[in-house]
Amino acid sequence: MSNDGYRRIALGNHLLHTETLMLGYGYDPKLSEGSVKPPVFLTSTFTFPSADAGREFFDIATGRAAGKIDSAGGLVYARYNHPNAQIVEERLALFEHAESGAVFASGMAAIATTAMAHCRPGDVILFSQPLYGGTDALFHHVLPQFGIKAHTIADPASAEGLRAAVREAEAKGRLALIFLETPSNPLTTLSDIAVAAEMADESGKRQGHRPILAVDNTLMGPLFQKPLQCGADLSVYSLTKYVGGHSDLIAGGVLGSRKAMAPLRALRPLLGGSIDPHTCWMLTRSMETVGLRMSRAAENAATIAQWLTTRDGVKSVHFPALAKPGSIQARIYAKQCTGPGTLMSFDVGSRARAFAILDRLKIVKLAVSLGGTESLTCHPSTTVLSGLSEEERLAIGVGQGLIRLSVGIEHADDLIADLDQAFAG
Numbered sequence: 001m002s003n004d005g006y007r008r009i010a011l012g013n014h015l016l017h018t019e020t021l022m023l024g025y026g027y028d029p030k031l032s033e034g035s036v037k038p039p040v041f042l043t044s045t046f047t048f049p050s051a052d053a054g055r056e057f058f059d060i061a062t063g064r065a066a067g068k069i070d071s072a073g074g075l076v077y078a079r080y081n082h083p084n085a086q087i088v089e090e091r092l093a094l095f096e097h098a099e100s101g102a103v104f105a106s107g108m109a110a111i112a113t114t115a116m117a118h119c120r121p122g123d124v125i126l127f128s129q130p131l132y133g134g135t136d137a138l139f140h141h142v143l144p145q146f147g148i149k150a151h152t153i154a155d156p157a158s159a160e161g162l163r164a165a166v167r168e169a170e171a172k173g174r175l176a177l178i179f180l181e182t183p184s185n186p187l188t189t190l191s192d193i194a195v196a197a198e199m200a201d202e203s204g205k206r207q208g209h210r211p212i213l214a215v216d217n218t219l220m221g222p223l224f225q226k227p228l229q230c231g232a233d234l235s236v237y238s239l240t241k242y243v244g245g246h247s248d249l250i251a252g253g254v255l256g257s258r259k260a261m262a263p264l265r266a267l268r269p270l271l272g273g274s275i276d277p278h279t280c281w282m283l284t285r286s287m288e289t290v291g292l293r294m295s296r297a298a299e300n301a302a303t304i305a306q307w308l309t310t311r312d313g314v315k316s317v318h319f320p321a322l323a324k325p326g327s328i329q330a331r332i333y334a335k336q337c338t339g340p341g342t343l344m345s346f347d348v349g350s351r352a353r354a355f356a357i358l359d360r361l362k363i364v365k366l367a368v369s370l371g372g373t374e375s376l377t378c379h380p381s382t383t384v385l386s387g388l389s390e391e392e393r394l395a396i397g398v399g400q401g402l403i404r405l406s407v408g409i410e411h412a413d414d415l416i417a418d419l420d421q422a423f424a425g
């Protein structure tokens with residue numbers, strides 16, 4: 001096998017697909033007694049072959065050796081690096097042909113480290129809305145305590161909306177980070193990543209400092225959307241969702257160029273958001289099937305979203321593939337995504353009606369989170385977005401009648417039968 005340096009791995013002239021590479025890339029059985037699957041390396045620290053090697057490994061792991069931050073050096077200490085994390089990082093990077101990847105103890109650790117690595121006091125973070133509640137709280141309430149200002153983008157789908165927001169943010173301070181969550185959670189509205197990248201370039205020329213464009217790719221990635229290929233600098237994941245995919249672990253990840261990733265990799269061990277070997281081993285196992293799981297669940301989701309549009313009492317259904325033909329949303333979906341994902345939300349008019357439907361469901365489980373093999377549903381206003389005021393929620397289009405649904409890999413007919421009896425009750 002050969003690797004041309006851009007994560008395109010070939011067998012002779014034949015380029016291998018990510019589906020194949022998920023089963024073995026980044027791990028050599030010869031190094032572990034021939035074990036087909038990687039062992040879980042349950043150790044906190046690693047022996048150095050010599051004192052001088054220890055010095056060099058430390059320089060590389062802490063980011064002091066310029067240009068040598070990835071897995072170029074040896075293993076040091078599990079808060080800096082360990083083999084199970086390196087395997088996940090190598091494999092995750094394949095999905096977006098990224099130069100570098102880093103895994104974290106949670107999606108929030110990945111997002112917080114990204115923001116803190118690229119912003120300093122006085123800087124501004126510009127972000128799309130709605131945003132996952134935890135990210136929203138971090139940007140609106142926590143980072144301002146460290147002098148990092150928040151500014152929101154009213155309309156991240158259009159060039160005019162993005163340009164206006166970038167200008168407003170620049171008026172507040174140095175625009176250091178543009179953060180898009182696309183599709184958004186829970187309304188699945190899409191932001192235009194390529195246009196945001198152009199705006200970041202324009203801003204860079206005006207400010208003399210190009211802001212980093214980071215995209216939360218949790219809802220579509222790694223299968224249906226590749227932010228790095230659309231011009232983003234960083235693609236951020238809650239790996240807890242589709243990549244982990246079984247609702248049994250918490251993890252996060254970031255992909256990007258070596259340059260954009262270097263400050264994150266250096267900060268991760270200092271903030272301590274590093275991930276443990278066992279969770280990484282589970283991620284490696286999950287990544288073997290992520291393509292199969294997401295494709296099947298997305299087929300189910302498309303069937304269910306369509307069915308919901310035919311139900312009496314459903315005021316609106318939010319799902320990327322249902323964007324009105326000819327609309328900006330439909331245009332972004334066509335150019336940016338290769339599938340609809342599996343998350344949708346729909347409005348049944350009132351909290352009482354939403355709670356009644358949620359309480360009657362038998363197969364779909366009432367829980368927050370998404371992207372697992374099983375279908376999960378929740379009431380965003382009183383759970384994941386309960387940190388926002390009613391006024392703030394209404395401003396971003398989340399009313400009390402809204403239900404969020406993450407569709408799993410059950411049989412679509414069974415899910416529809418379950419929803420049908422819940423609606424009818």
Ligand SMILES: Cc1ncc(COP(=O)(O)O)c(C=O)c1O
Binds near residue numbers: 109181216240
């Ligand atoms: C879009 C999105 N980003 C980030 C997060 C945070 O991820 P984690 O729970 O793994 O910290 C979530 C969690 O629900 C999410 O939905």
